[in-house]
Amino acid sequence: DIRMTQSPSTLSASIGDRVTITCRASQNIDYWLAWYQQKPGRAPKLLIYKESYLQNGVPSRFGGSGSGTQFTLTISSLQADDFATYYCQQYSSFPFTFGQGTKLDIK
Amino acid sequence: QITLRESGPRLVRPTQTLTLTCSFSGFSLGTPGVGVGWIRQPPRRAPEWLALIYWDDDVRYTSSLKNRLTITKYTSRNQVVLKMTNMAPVDTATYFCVHTSTSTAGDIWGQGTLVSVSS
Numbered sequence: 001d002i003r004m005t006q007s008p009s010t011l012s013a014s015i016g017d018r019v020t021i022t023c024r025a026s027q028n029i030d031y032w033l034a035w036y037q038q039k040p041g042r043a044p045k046l047l048i049y050k051e052s053y054l055q056n057g058v059p060s061r062f063g064g065s066g067s068g069t070q071f072t073l074t075i076s077s078l079q080a081d082d083f084a085t086y087y088c089q090q091y092s093s094f095p096f097t098f099g100q101g102t103k104l105d106i107k
Numbered sequence: 108q109i110t111l112r113e114s115g116p117r118l119v120r121p122t123q124t125l126t127l128t129c130s131f132s133g134f135s136l137g138t139p140g141v142g143v144g145w146i147r148q149p150p151r152r153a154p155e156w157l158a159l160i161y162w163d164d165d166v167r168y169t170s171s172l173k174n175r176l177t178i179t180k181y182t183s184r185n186q187v188v189l190k191m192t193n194m195a196p197v198d199t200a201t202y203f204c205v206h207t208s209t210s211t212a213g214d215i216w217g218q219g220t221l222v223s224v225s226s
Contacts, residue, residue, distance in 0.1 A: 001170070034212065043203055043216035044154060050210055087153060091212035095169035098153045 002026050002090050006099035012107040013078055021073045021102045023088035028068050032092035035064055035073045038101075039084045047086075048073065078104075109133035111143075111204050111217035119194045119224050129187040129204030129217065136162050136182045142207040143187040145178065147200040148219075155200075158189060159207065194224045 003026035013019050023033065031051040036044035046055045048064035051071060061076045075082055083106055088099040115127035127145070134141055144159035158178040159167045168176050177190040187204060201221045205213040 036213075043219050044213070045216075046211065046214050049214065053210070055214065089154075089212065094156070094159060094167040096156045096159075096212050098155070101153050 001095055002029060002093060002097050004088055004090055004097050004099040006086075006088055006102050008102060009100065010103045010105065012105055014107045015078055015080060017078045019075045019078060019104065021086055021088075021104075023066075023071045023073070023099050025069045025071075025090055025092075029090045029092035031067055032090055033064070033066070033071045034089045034091065035062075036087045036089065036098075037082075037084045038087065044087060109206055109215045111206060111215060113202060113204050113217045113220040115202075115220055115222065117221060117223065119198075119222060121195055121224060121226055123194050125189075125191045125194050125198070125222060127189045127191075127202055127204075127220065127222075129189070131185050131187075131204070131206070134206065136160075136180050136185070136187070138162055140209040143180065144205050144207055144213065145187075145189045146203045146205055146213065146216075147198075148203070149197075149200040154203070157191075157202075159212075160187060196224045198222070199224050 005024045007022050033051045035048040038044040052064045063074045065072050086102045111131040142161040145157040146154045148154040160178045160180050175192045179188045201219040203219045204217045206215040
């Protein structure tokens with residue numbers, strides 16, 4: 001199975017900050033990488049697919065980049081609604097696998 | 108608009124078989140490129156893929172659970188059923204069904220159903 005490693009595990013930031021979350025794959029996954037946002041008691045919500053494509057309805061302050069084994073989710077200016085847990089997921093080969101998550105909380 | 112909804116028991120006894128049904132609307136599992144999968148998420152942990160069935164009956168299972176899982180589609184009824192045998196307390200989790208496409212693996216999720224395994 002492909003292992004996905006996210007960093008950091010937790011991140012404290014303020015409204016208006018630019019934040020970056022990193023995800024590393026244990027082998028090459030090309031661009032088959034998605035990012036999700038999850039709030040307590042809710043299903044994960046797709047933000048980014050195929051490494052950098054913004055899902056319909058997702059604000060443009062979210063952006064994805066990278067390729068191969070190293071990927072980044074960037075939130076350009078944090079809003080109150082963005083405090084949540086974020087997961088990366090590879091879907092290059094089954095079983096598709098998630099990172100362990102990054103909890104973004106208010107500083 | 109695509110929607111999915113999971114249904115099934117909230118409590119299962121150890122060694123029993125769990126049967127979950129995903130009922131969906133807004134798409135057909137007969138459409139090329141489309142799939143429906145099952146993902147579970149134990150409390151305070153990351154999600155974990157379990158199984159995936161494609162429009163052409165191609166089926167994938169996570170290797171660690173392959174012997175316990177069966178996924179079946181009922182295209183005309185817009186349903187996908189997951190069976191998991193020999194349930195144990197470690198299988199306690201929220202179980203989600205998701206829509207997949209040629210570009211995504213989980214663009215739309217059901218609300219999830221919490222399944223507890225306890226005697």
